[in-house]
Amino acid sequence: MAKEKNKNKWRKSTNLVHEAEPRTAYGETGEALFLTSGYVYDSAEQAQARFLGEDDGYQYSRFGNPTVRSFEKRMIAFESSDFNAETGFEIDARATATGMAAVTAAMLCYLKAGDHVVAAKALFGSCRYIVETLLPRYGIKTTLIDGTDLTAWERAALPETKIFFLESPTNPMLDILDIEAISEIAHRHDSLMVVDNVFATPVLQNPFTLGADIVIYSATKHIDGQGRCLGGIVLGRKDWIDDYLANFIRQTGPSISPFNAWVMLKSLETMELRVHAHCDRAEKLTEALSVHPKVSRLVYPGNPSHPHFELAKKQMQRGGSLFSFEVSGGQKAAFKLANNLQLVKISNNLGDAKSLITHPSTTTHQKLEEQERLKIGITPGTLRVSVGLEDPQDLIDDFVQALESLGS
Numbered sequence: 001m002a003k004e005k006n007k008n009k010w011r012k013s014t015n016l017v018h019e020a021e022p023r024t025a026y027g028e029t030g031e032a033l034f035l036t037s038g039y040v041y042d043s044a045e046q047a048q049a050r051f052l053g054e055d056d057g058y059q060y061s062r063f064g065n066p067t068v069r070s071f072e073k074r075m076i077a078f079e080s081s082d083f084n085a086e087t088g089f090e091i092d093a094r095a096t097a098t099g100m101a102a103v104t105a106a107m108l109c110y111l112k113a114g115d116h117v118v119a120a121k122a123l124f125g126s127c128r129y130i131v132e133t134l135l136p137r138y139g140i141k142t143t144l145i146d147g148t149d150l151t152a153w154e155r156a157a158l159p160e161t162k163i164f165f166l167e168s169p170t171n172p173m174l175d176i177l178d179i180e181a182i183s184e185i186a187h188r189h190d191s192l193m194v195v196d197n198v199f200a201t202p203v204l205q206n207p208f209t210l211g212a213d214i215v216i217y218s219a220t221k222h223i224d225g226q227g228r229c230l231g232g233i234v235l236g237r238k239d240w241i242d243d244y245l246a247n248f249i250r251q252t253g254p255s256i257s258p259f260n261a262w263v264m265l266k267s268l269e270t271m272e273l274r275v276h277a278h279c280d281r282a283e284k285l286t287e288a289l290s291v292h293p294k295v296s297r298l299v300y301p302g303n304p305s306h307p308h309f310e311l312a313k314k315q316m317q318r319g320g321s322l323f324s325f326e327v328s329g330g331q332k333a334a335f336k337l338a339n340n341l342q343l344v345k346i347s348n349n350l351g352d353a354k355s356l357i358t359h360p361s362t363t364t365h366q367k368l369e370e371q372e373r374l375k376i377g378i379t380p381g382t383l384r385v386s387v388g389l390e391d392p393q394d395l396i397d398d399f400v401q402a403l404e405s406l407g408s
């Protein structure tokens with residue numbers, strides 16, 4: 001397109017609004033939604049050539065669709081803009097039906113029986129299930145460690161280790177793991193560094209610039225940002241996507257619906273603005289709650305009282321939209337507080353425009369033994385908040401009235 005001849009020079013925010021597959025013959029401004037499962041060939045010869053890989057073009061939406069590709073291309077352009085491909089590598093991506101499909105595909109496309117994975121213990125519940133329960137069923141050994149202890153990563157690495165896996169900030173206690181230092185250990189052990197970057201968001205943290213080889217998102221969260229669609233995406237070195245992930249997705253089918261990919265594509269246009277607006281509100285709300293007498297502990301990566309504040313400042317632009325806090329009085333008090341909130345809704349989702357609260361020990365982390373929960377800091381009085389886009393004063397007022405309702 002003549003009008004797009006400066007495309008390679010576009011900056012990050014521009015890529016987020018414009019990068020996509022070429023427009024159709026109608027020249028639409030809003031990207032088209034190709035809600036189609038298959039594609040028609042001009043001839044039987046063309047069909048044969050496509051299946052032989054000798055002719056570019058789509059064949060079947062399980063393994064390729066223009067709307068899905070537009071979503072992938074926009075994410076690739078955004079993540080690549082901070083990353084020097086001359087010293088690093090070319091980034092490619094594949095979108096998936098959910099964040100969990102992205103995690104599972106990234107692991108299973110690459111690992112085989114006899115391989116080994118080292119992962120941080122503090123993982124989202126389903127990610128922990130994949131590492132702790134699913135992979136070992138297929139002969140893949142796994143070791144879960146305290147991810148904040150760099151020596152533990154080093155000690156856990158074996159000659160068969162193929163993947164180091166972590167999320168940072170962690171769910172729900174928001175520990176910050178040193179992605180750069182852990183990537184360096186992973187690479188020394190010929191392992192891939194895989195980062196689940198959901199809590200940080202693509203806006204606030206770019207793991208590729210910190211040494212990660214593969215970055216995973218649940219697009220369900222801040223990418224959609226309005227609590228509508230499930231989706232996921234795996235970004236990584238192009239050669240790894242070509243050699244492992246692309247064919248795995250083609251053959252096993254954890255593919256995203258073109259409709260959901262279209263929602264994600266359009267949501268990316270406002271993602272930067274939304275994420276910063278989430279952070280503005282989270283900063284104000286945590287500042288107010290951290291001095292409230294009924295709050296015994298509050299963890300927010302953007303607050304100087306966070307135990308890993310300096311590291312958070314180094315690898316994240318801002319503290320994000322999530323915080324956790326503890327009320328004295330255990331589960332009973334935590335339930336009472338959640339039930340008494342008027343504006344903030346009880347829900348285990350996150351990254352929504354609506355503020356949401358969840359009680360991790362009875363929901364997202366219910367399957368862990370009590371001792372395991374306590375080891376990662378989840379007490380019965382702990383609540384996790386995903387701060388939305390409401391007026392910050394309304395959020396403060398809602399929490400203050402619910403805290404007051406706990407009595408003395």
Ligand SMILES: Cc1ncc(COP(=O)(O)O)c(C=O)c1O
Pocket residue numbers: 098099100101124127167171196198199218219220221230231232
């Ligand atoms: C850190 C993290 N990773 C992965 C997922 C899974 O995403 P999805 O629900 O889209 O499968 C979630 C969902 O809450 C999450 O919080």
